[in-house]
Amino acid sequence: xxxxxxxxxxxxxxxxxxxxxxxxxxxxADTTKGFSIKTYDAENxxxxxGKNTITIDKKDIGADGYVIPTAVYxxxxxxxxxxxxxxxxxxxxxxxSFKYYxxxxxxxxxxxxxxxxxxxxxxxxxxxSWAGFCKNARTGYKPAGEYVFxxxxxxxxxxxxxxxxxxxxxxxxxDYAWAGATSDAYPFYVFETKLSSNIKAGTYHVTYCDYNTxxxxxxxxxCPMVEGGGxxxxxxxxxxxxxxxTEDLTIVVTDGDTPVETTTQAPVxxxxxxxxxxxxxxxxxxxxxxxxxxxxxxxxxxLVEVPVGxxxxxxxDVNIDAGTNAVSALDVQFRTSxxxxxxxxxxxxxxxxxxxxxxxxxxxxxxxxxxxxxxTPIVPANGKSAFMLExxxxxxxxxxxxxxxxxxxxIFKDNTKFNYETGVKPLTIKVGKGGTVSQxxxxxxxxxxxxxxxxxxxxxAVKFSxxxxxxxxxxTVEVASGxxxxxxxDVNIEAGTNAISALDVQFQATKGIQIxxxxxxxxxxxxxxxxxxxxxxxxxxxxxxxxTPIVPANGKSAFMLExxxxxxxxxxxxxxxxxxxxIFKDNTKFNYEVAATPLTIKVGNVTTTKASGTTTTVAPVTDKPVTETTxxxxxxxVKFSxxxxxxxxxxKVEVASGxxxxxxxDVNIEAGTNAISALDVQFRASNGIQIxxxxxxxxxxxxxxxxxxxxxxxxxxxxxxxxTPIVPANGKSAFMLExxxxxxxxxxxxxxxxxxxxIFKDNTKFNYEVAVTPLTIVVGQQTTTSTSKTTTTSKTTTTxKVTETTxxSTTTPTTGTKLNVTLWGDTNCxxxxxxxxxxxxxxxxxxxxxIVKNPDTKADVTAxxxxxxxxxxxxxxxxxxxxxxxxxxxxxxxxxxAMYILEKGSIPTD
Numbered sequence: 001x002x003x004x005x006x007x008x009x010x011x012x013x014x015x016x017x018x019x020x021x022x023x024x025x026x027x028x029a030d031t032t033k034g035f036s037i038k039t040y041d042a043e044n045x046x047x048x049x050g051k052n053t054i055t056i057d058k059k060d061i062g063a064d065g066y067v068i069p070t071a072v073y074x075x076x077x078x079x080x081x082x083x084x085x086x087x088x089x090x091x092x093x094x095x096x097s098f099k100y101y102x103x104x105x106x107x108x109x110x111x112x113x114x115x116x117x118x119x120x121x122x123x124x125x126x127x128x129s130w131a132g133f134c135k136n137a138r139t140g141y142k143p144a145g146e147y148v149f150x151x152x153x154x155x156x157x158x159x160x161x162x163x164x165x166x167x168x169x170x171x172x173x174x175d176y177a178w179a180g181a182t183s184d185a186y187p188f189y190v191f192e193t194k195l196s197s198n199i200k201a202g203t204y205h206v207t208y209c210d211y212n213t214x215x216x217x218x219x220x221x222x223c224p225m226v227e228g229g230g231x232x233x234x235x236x237x238x239x240x241x242x243x244x245x246t247e248d249l250t251i252v253v254t255d256g257d258t259p260v261e262t263t264t265q266a267p268v269x270x271x272x273x274x275x276x277x278x279x280x281x282x283x284x285x286x287x288x289x290x291x292x293x294x295x296x297x298x299x300x301x302x303l304v305e306v307p308v309g310x311x312x313x314x315x316x317d318v319n320i321d322a323g324t325n326a327v328s329a330l331d332v333q334f335r336t337s338x339x340x341x342x343x344x345x346x347x348x349x350x351x352x353x354x355x356x357x358x359x360x361x362x363x364x365x366x367x368x369x370x371x372x373x374x375x376t377p378i379v380p381a382n383g384k385s386a387f388m389l390e391x392x393x394x395x396x397x398x399x400x401x402x403x404x405x406x407x408x409x410x411i412f413k414d415n416t417k418f419n420y421e422t423g424v425k426p427l428t429i430k431v432g433k434g435g436t437v438s439q440x441x442x443x444x445x446x447x448x449x450x451x452x453x454x455x456x457x458x459x460x461a462v463k464f465s466x467x468x469x470x471x472x473x474x475x476t477v478e479v480a481s482g483x484x485x486x487x488x489x490d491v492n493i494e495a496g497t498n499a500i501s502a503l504d505v506q507f508q509a510t511k512g513i514q515i516x517x518x519x520x521x522x523x524x525x526x527x528x529x530x531x532x533x534x535x536x537x538x539x540x541x542x543x544x545x546x547x548t549p550i551v552p553a554n555g556k557s558a559f560m561l562e563x564x565x566x567x568x569x570x571x572x573x574x575x576x577x578x579x580x581x582x583i584f585k586d587n588t589k590f591n592y593e594v595a596a597t598p599l600t601i602k603v604g605n606v607t608t609t610k611a612s613g614t615t616t617t618v619a620p621v622t623d624k625p626v627t628e629t630t631x632x633x634x635x636x637x638v639k640f641s642x643x644x645x646x647x648x649x650x651x652k653v654e655v656a657s658g659x660x661x662x663x664x665x666d667v668n669i670e671a672g673t674n675a676i677s678a679l680d681v682q683f684r685a686s687n688g689i690q691i692x693x694x695x696x697x698x699x700x701x702x703x704x705x706x707x708x709x710x711x712x713x714x715x716x717x718x719x720x721x722x723x724t725p726i727v728p729a730n731g732k733s734a735f736m737l738e739x740x741x742x743x744x745x746x747x748x749x750x751x752x753x754x755x756x757x758x759i760f761k762d763n764t765k766f767n768y769e770v771a772v773t774p775l776t777i778v779v780g781q782q783t784t785t786s787t788s789k790t791t792t793t794s795k796t797t798t799t800x801k802v803t804e805t806t807x808x809s810t811t812t813p814t815t816g817t818k819l820n821v822t823l824w825g826d827t828n829c830x831x832x833x834x835x836x837x838x839x840x841x842x843x844x845x846x847x848x849x850x851i852v853k854n855p856d857t858k859a860d861v862t863a864x865x866x867x868x869x870x871x872x873x874x875x876x877x878x879x880x881x882x883x884x885x886x887x888x889x890x891x892x893x894x895x896x897x898a899m900y901i902l903e904k905g906s907i908p909t910d
Contacts, residue, residue: 030077033226033233034245035087037206040071040190042109042127047073047184055252058201066195070206070249071187072167074130079178082228084170087188088209090160095199096206096251098165099192100151103129103143104703105721107373108190111355115141117179125355126703128186131176138645138664139697139736142705144176145169146718147189158209158223165191166209166223172705173843174696193249201255207248210235287423289411290321291386293404294427302425308432311395313344316404316427317385320352325420326377327353328412329730330386331368335407340397341429343404345390352380358387359731361648365407370729377413391427399432408536460595462583463494464558466576467599475597481604484567486516489576489599490557493524498592499549501584502635503558504540508579512569513601515576517562524552530559537579542635549585563599571604584635636771638759639670640734642752643775651773657780660743662692665752665775666733669700674768675725678760679734680716680891686750689777693738700728706735709846713755716846716891725762739775747780758891819867821879825897827869829854829861833897841869841894871896 038050050073056066072089076082089098101108103126112123115134122134124141131144148168155164167189179186193206213221226233226244233244294300296315306312334343346360346367358369367387371378380386391404405426413420467473469488479485509515518532518539530541539559543550552558563576577598585592643649645664655661685691694708694715706717715735719726728734739752753774761768822829827837827844829852836855843850844865852865863884872892875882 036247037249088166095196318387320386328377347388491559501549510574519560523556667735677725684755695736700732
């Protein structure tokens, strides 16, 4: 039997991150407030349209049961007068069960529907709840306040052996408005009432659990209960409480051959269990997931013919065939084979996952999106588009055959790993006669086309040289025409005295040359084991001794390869080098500039001339100039990137000299599979740049409300489902800002990032390492220096590790005054530890001027409260002789006290 959380403690997790800089305005108390349980119709969602009695004939109940869409409606006469409430439901039959839909977290519709609230048009796959809102289409729909649900097949503490569905709600110290004209124009929340096929004819009820949630009986914490406007509303309405009214749902089950006349709504349409067979396009490729690039306007043909000298735009669908394989996310990069062919647009829609929005980056030809329903991966509509492109063939494209396909393709099976094998059939574009059209398939990710590299930049911090390990470490290997050869290649490193914490690379070879093995050893970091992925030509490893980065043995191998030249390889010059190379200075940032000298393989009699003074800095390889990006430490648990939400999520914004500009900034998160319980941050901007707004939405944790304090540039929120930490939607915003560049801002480079960032792993402590890529704002003309005879821009970019705790200043006594802890966790100094202490502590954290007052004496107890609340890392574990002026309080203290109340954690006295 699961333990029932009490009325007070069930609200703790909703209360722990309350902004509370300004309390909710208090109006005159309503005479009554109330709940009603009624049938729910999404097309007519009001309580007035719902019915509190429904009649169902047994013959309409199938083998899988009968589902009644149901809702709890909440009625209050005056808006914005409810602080918190608790309501628990049960039924009088074991053949009735419940399933709830959290209005912020759970999709209710199979596809997003269009709505208008307060003049704002938006789409959402959630139902609209009683005080739901949408400030703008960018932030999306959100329910007001914080919901916490609990469900079980029975709950003895609540007095029921049948199904139990509990819900608590708190306004989190923020004003709310009704979504409609009245509080019950939309439901408080929606759930399903399911009748088992075994249910007998009779009359049944969905009703309320009426009990004291304090099992000890010491306190009177009734359920259901509403608090607000300085009043408490209960069923008993005793001891000064106001009246709480309730209305049950009655279900009448008949067992007859003739319909029963009733004034209730018609029986609810039941979902069918027969699945429609999807249309599957025959794609002749192998792999768990198969893709085909096709001409959407020409019968999904994978061949497009273009006359010489003609410009053509091609609408390309990338159709998917996944069989019955469910997909949680797709992350791809596109490429073309040259000739001026370009991907001119990546659309944000996907017909195979209808209703999902594709995140795109046209500059880097990247696209990704999650494909979850709730937290469940989705099987796509086979034969439909997973991606949609526009491809342009310029008029001056030379005669020949070209292709459009993936440079990389990662298809995620679930939220933990990438383990689907993929096969791809490219789009072939034949310009003119085109020559022989060769179409190949592959079940592995292909590499981007090779680029020519020459002599390493002597000024780079870390230099690599690809050499023939069996021929005096020469950078050149000669192979007789037509002969086969296996070459042992060392990738030697020169780092001077620079210490390195990790290396993360991808190799590449000119077409026709094969990298046949990546060894797991590195002589430059002896004893270290290299992690390898031959299919993707990737390798990485950490180079720490304890927690300290290591200086390599210069001139020795950082990587060791086996390279094969197949027999019959055409005469010519080939290279082996990096496709990408990231060298980490420490555990917080990548800021070593890297250069590489490739291995040159000369097959047959060819003459080459070395370009004097040409230098190349390693960068990701594409068919276009490399976009400058900042790379965060790949080893960090949680990574953030400050990006321009209106410009392909770029980390760089350019502003004309003297001009004013408003920038919508998303702070996108990448946490892998790391679950997060809470985020607590403070932002900062370079002098002259203004953070003008912190939005209260987070697309990475949809449905959660961010508590903000614009004055101090702070934001925090809990990310729990029940009491379970959540894995974010990677690549989406954890925070959303508005940043202003005032007119007349001096020319220069400015940044926006975190002043502090605390990411909580669980409900007790902060232990995630964080790395951050800031937003860079360039005002006026800035000079970028690129090396001669290359198209690669070399730039050293700094990333930031933010783990420091900023001290919260509050009212303090005279310096040097020492106090003893009166009771650990007792922030308001009333002699007990409960939810009120969590609320007070969070107000203290978010508003430095807040004065803590004893609830009984009204005395200023700020100093003593600080000393009592410092439970995670107290100055003195025995609680004696503590100087309040030096106490450092953080959200971790709040979390620890909350967990102690829930009996899931400890504080020093426990």
